Amino acid sequence: xxxxxIIRFVGSAxxxxxxxxxxxxxxxxxxxxxxxxxxxxxxxIRGGYNEYQIRAxxxxxxxxxxxxxxxxxxxxxxxxIHRVRVNKDAMVIYDNDYINLDExxxxxxxxxxxxxxxxxxxxxxxxxxxxxxVGFGAISQILGLDETLIKEVIVEQFGHKGEEVxxxxxxxxxxxxxxxxxxxxxxxxxxHKYEKAQQMIITGNEALALGMISAGLKFYSGYPMxxxxxxxxxxxxxxPKLGMIVKQTEDEIAAIGMxxxxxxxxxxxxxxxxxxxxxxxxxLVGMAGIEEIPLVVINSQRAGPSTGMATKxxxxxxxxxxxxxxxxxxxxxxxxxxxxxxxxxxxxxVEIAEKYQVVVIVLLDLYLSEHIATVRKFDLxxxxxxxxxxxxxxxxxxxxxxTKTGVSPRTLPGTKNGVFFTGSSERNESGTxxxxxxxxxxxxxxxxxxxxxxxxxxxxxxxxxxEKPKIYGEKEASITLVxxxxxxxxxxxxxxxxxxxxxxxxxxxxKAINPFHKTEVKEILSxxxxxxxxxxxxxxQMNDYIRMKTGFDIKHNLRRWDGEPIVPSQIIAKVxxxxxxx
Amino acid sequence: MSEEFNFTIKDYESNxxxxxxxxxxxxxxxxxxxxxxxxxxxxPEEVVAVSGIGCSSHMPNFLKVYGLQTVHGRGIPxxxxxxxxxxxxxxxxxxxxxxxxxxxxxxxxxxxxRNVDIITIVSNNFVYGLTTGQAxxxxxxxxxxxxTPRGSIENPLNPIATAISAGATFVxxxxxxDLKHLSYIIKEAIDHRGFAFVDxxxxxxxxxxxxxFNYFRERVYKVDDTDHDKEDFYAALDxxxxxxxxxxxxxxxxxxxxxxxxxxxxxxxxxxxxxxAHAPLxxxxxxxxxxxxxxx
Numbered sequence: 001x002x003x004x005x006i007i008r009f010v011g012s013a014x015x016x017x018x019x020x021x022x023x024x025x026x027x028x029x030x031x032x033x034x035x036x037x038x039x040x041x042x043x044x045i046r047g048g049y050n051e052y053q054i055r056a057x058x059x060x061x062x063x064x065x066x067x068x069x070x071x072x073x074x075x076x077x078x079x080x081i082h083r084v085r086v087n088k089d090a091m092v093i094y095d096n097d098y099i100n101l102d103e104x105x106x107x108x109x110x111x112x113x114x115x116x117x118x119x120x121x122x123x124x125x126x127x128x129x130x131x132x133x134v135g136f137g138a139i140s141q142i143l144g145l146d147e148t149l150i151k152e153v154i155v156e157q158f159g160h161k162g163e164e165v166x167x168x169x170x171x172x173x174x175x176x177x178x179x180x181x182x183x184x185x186x187x188x189x190x191x192h193k194y195e196k197a198q199q200m201i202i203t204g205n206e207a208l209a210l211g212m213i214s215a216g217l218k219f220y221s222g223y224p225m226x227x228x229x230x231x232x233x234x235x236x237x238x239x240p241k242l243g244m245i246v247k248q249t250e251d252e253i254a255a256i257g258m259x260x261x262x263x264x265x266x267x268x269x270x271x272x273x274x275x276x277x278x279x280x281x282x283x284l285v286g287m288a289g290i291e292e293i294p295l296v297v298i299n300s301q302r303a304g305p306s307t308g309m310a311t312k313x314x315x316x317x318x319x320x321x322x323x324x325x326x327x328x329x330x331x332x333x334x335x336x337x338x339x340x341x342x343x344x345x346x347x348x349x350v351e352i353a354e355k356y357q358v359v360v361i362v363l364l365d366l367y368l369s370e371h372i373a374t375v376r377k378f379d380l381x382x383x384x385x386x387x388x389x390x391x392x393x394x395x396x397x398x399x400x401x402x403t404k405t406g407v408s409p410r411t412l413p414g415t416k417n418g419v420f421f422t423g424s425s426e427r428n429e430s431g432t433x434x435x436x437x438x439x440x441x442x443x444x445x446x447x448x449x450x451x452x453x454x455x456x457x458x459x460x461x462x463x464x465x466x467e468k469p470k471i472y473g474e475k476e477a478s479i480t481l482v483x484x485x486x487x488x489x490x491x492x493x494x495x496x497x498x499x500x501x502x503x504x505x506x507x508x509x510x511k512a513i514n515p516f517h518k519t520e521v522k523e524i525l526s527x528x529x530x531x532x533x534x535x536x537x538x539x540x541q542m543n544d545y546i547r548m549k550t551g552f553d554i555k556h557n558l559r560r561w562d563g564e565p566i567v568p569s570q571i572i573a574k575v576x577x578x579x580x581x582x
Numbered sequence: 583m584s585e586e587f588n589f590t591i592k593d594y595e596s597n598x599x600x601x602x603x604x605x606x607x608x609x610x611x612x613x614x615x616x617x618x619x620x621x622x623x624x625x626p627e628e629v630v631a632v633s634g635i636g637c638s639s640h641m642p643n644f645l646k647v648y649g650l651q652t653v654h655g656r657g658i659p660x661x662x663x664x665x666x667x668x669x670x671x672x673x674x675x676x677x678x679x680x681x682x683x684x685x686x687x688x689x690x691x692x693x694x695x696r697n698v699d700i701i702t703i704v705s706n707n708f709v710y711g712l713t714t715g716q717a718x719x720x721x722x723x724x725x726x727x728x729x730t731p732r733g734s735i736e737n738p739l740n741p742i743a744t745a746i747s748a749g750a751t752f753v754x755x756x757x758x759x760d761l762k763h764l765s766y767i768i769k770e771a772i773d774h775r776g777f778a779f780v781d782x783x784x785x786x787x788x789x790x791x792x793x794x795f796n797y798f799r800e801r802v803y804k805v806d807d808t809d810h811d812k813e814d815f816y817a818a819l820d821x822x823x824x825x826x827x828x829x830x831x832x833x834x835x836x837x838x839x840x841x842x843x844x845x846x847x848x849x850x851x852x853x854x855x856x857x858x859a860h861a862p863l864x865x866x867x868x869x870x871x872x873x874x875x876x877x878x
Contacts, residue, residue, distance in 0.1 A: 261663025
């Protein structure tokens with residue numbers, strides 16, 4: 001039988017929601033559940049209203065889910081706000097010394113599970129955060145979790161803090177467990193023996209970073225900006241052991257500038273930011289383009305415009321990425337959809353950048369960057385090779401030789417006979433600028449034509465290397481759902497639920513935004529009975545983009561731009577509306 | 583330094599002839615940079631010249647070393663990335679007052695405090711030349727330019743004082759009209775361990791009728807001829823704040839300290855002798871264990 005549960009912790013900034021959520025996710029992972037965890041939060045350091053929702057299942061977890069089975073209220077002020085989010089049959093756990101649910105007008109059908117967390121903790125230690133572990137003990141009773149496995153996680157997490165901390169945590173856990181037993185808390189799942197998990201639990205940002213590292217990333221620079229910052233946090237932890245440089249810079253212009261300098265020198269390099277920083281990077285993205293310097297630029301999208309909603313998710317930078325920087329140059333745009341794909345795109349981005357000497361833009365969104373998910377162990381043991389780099393150039397070496405694929409072998413500074421000039425101006429094959437005293441001369445006009453063509457035709461070869469989009473699900477479905485980015489698996493859940501109701505929907509998901517598989521996309525869409533484009537923005541950027549590239553006009557749209565990830569029930573309702581099903 | 587060094591000044595000269603106006607102050611800097619590289623026996627392939635946009639920023643076009651011209655004001659961050667990826671290289675940033683003090687001012691400040699071992703040479707002509715004569719960050723108050731027809735009302739930046747305050751470990755000034763002294767200063771700058779900065783009085787013969795060669799010739803004097811202590815922070819600041827009055831424009835090394843560690847010496851990766859540009863790409867099993875432990 002499938003076990004599937006949604007647990008929601010509700011608290012304020014300062015309640016330690018992230019570490020609590022991550023820790024409980026790890027505990028569930030240890031029990032071999034598939035887990036997905038996401039924090040919905042605000043841009044404040046203390047106070048406010050935050051949620052950390054975890055879904056665990058013996059089946060694959062496709063979305064964070066909607067109605068929580070277990071809700072844990074961490075303080076009085078959030079308890080009042082959360083009232084409207086409580087579904088009827090939820091179990092609500094709260095500290096009854098601080099919260100009086102009867103005062104708060106909570107629905108009558110809920111199962112109230114009061115527990116004096118702070119009071120229980122007081123007897124064990126002065127450390128207030130321990131009350132979370134008491135809570136875990138009580139929840140583990142409901143879920144029939146294995147005490148030994150939980151203790152294993154505690155040792156892994158707190159072992160370095162010494163034996164005393166570990167034992168205090170054990171005691172807290174046991175007290176919570178005991179309280180739940182003594183007070184006859186409901187038992188959702190009976191206790192049984194769990195197989196030990198081999199999976200990893202990791203966020204989209206961390207997975208992307210791991211992918212890039214395994215492809216030989218040696219330089220990363222960035223300026224702090226939510227939701228891209230955790231990439232720097234993760235990389236910085238380990239960099240000396242990787243022969244790698246991670247640099248926090250004075251601004252995003254310097255971040256991309258340094259990455260370009262490092263890449264020009266031969267270090268595989270990347271920089272990452274969100275929309276605001278991506279705007280600042282714009283000019284240098286174009287420079288890397290014309291100078292043909294390999295570079296990965298990550299934009300984890302958040303709700304805009306401008307500062308917008310800094311901690312909320314959106315997919316509204318598609319055209320910003322497509323149109324970034326003046327003029328025309330080849331830019332590859334890839335949008336991973338899941339933690340696993342973030343890893344794979346991390347590898348591909350670094351490789352494509354070097355192989356074709358282009359800028360690869362990776363478009364993430366906050367939901368993908370920040371949610372954690374269990375995944376099978378990544379294969380990090382790659383055999384990397386270098387592309388189009390000359391160690392011993394001949395005496396007549398020229399840097400920008402016109403070639404069939406558009407890729408000209410490069411030399412790295414330090415290489416004898418390899419000296420060349422590159423600049424942000426147009427040039428001839430040897431690198432000399434044709435923008436000043438040679439500009440507009442009859443003999444330079446064809447040079448300009450050929451240099452633009454040389455750079456642009458790289459995209460044709462890159463397209464051949466990219467995985468072609470194909471239909472997921474039944475070919476003859478009543479409706480085709482179109483998606484990009486992190487909504488992919490949320491749609492999959494909707495498709496699964498629709499199928500259970502006898503409605504066949506399939507999916508076309510776009511990962512490679514540029515270059516674009518227009519023939520394949522057009523063919524798939526032309527054969528669809530109905531098409532619904534689902535995206536997290538107001539204007540329907542993917543819908544417009546597909547029409548621009550293929551001429552196919554998608555009629556139906558589902559868009560969400562309030563900052564929270566789209567949910568399966570919205571998709572199901574929209575599909576029924578389109579298909580005229582009651 | 584290579585064992586047999588037999589490069590000549592021509593070997594550092596590209597096929598592209600300088601496009602500056604005849605008589606431009608940049609010519610002597612073009613010469614001085616090559617002269618200094620020869621004297622220090624640094625072969626062309628071990629040098630990267632980085633610039634931004636502007637008349638002076640065309641410099642890397644005319645040098646036969648690895649040359650990278652960036653966009654306006656961004657030479658310093660790109661040069662920093664180059665140096666951090668391969669600390670074996672000699673990395674020169676070259677640009678004008680508009681490029682480095684104006685649009686690139688933020689990077690200039692942070693390069694000073696970081697003390698990365700790169701050299702920044704600013705051809706300071708007190709005006710925007712390539713865009714045909716607008717006020718720059720160093721244009722004196724009252725100067726009439728095409729954007730200040732009633733005279734500039736902004737106070738100019740003091741680049742020497744700024745660099746000293748921001749933590750640069752080599753701060754000097756030279757004059758395009760004195761090639762010998764200019765070559766010496768640039769050589770000392772390249773030889774310095776840490777961030778080296780040289781502001782060069784370099785007259786724009788087309789768009790600046792005030793700060794001309796004659797103007798400087800009448801006013802410059804050499805710091806070396808005085809008893810200035812270049813290791814004295816306050817004396818250096820004091821010297822940098824002397825007003826532009828007749829016979830009182832010091833040139834030479836204002837400030838130089840060798841005891842401060844460089845960024846490269848402090849960096850936890852570079853101080854292990856790693857050259858990121860050439861470091862192995864594949865992860866060892868041990869590295870994989872270290873970087874993935876937290877995900878289990």
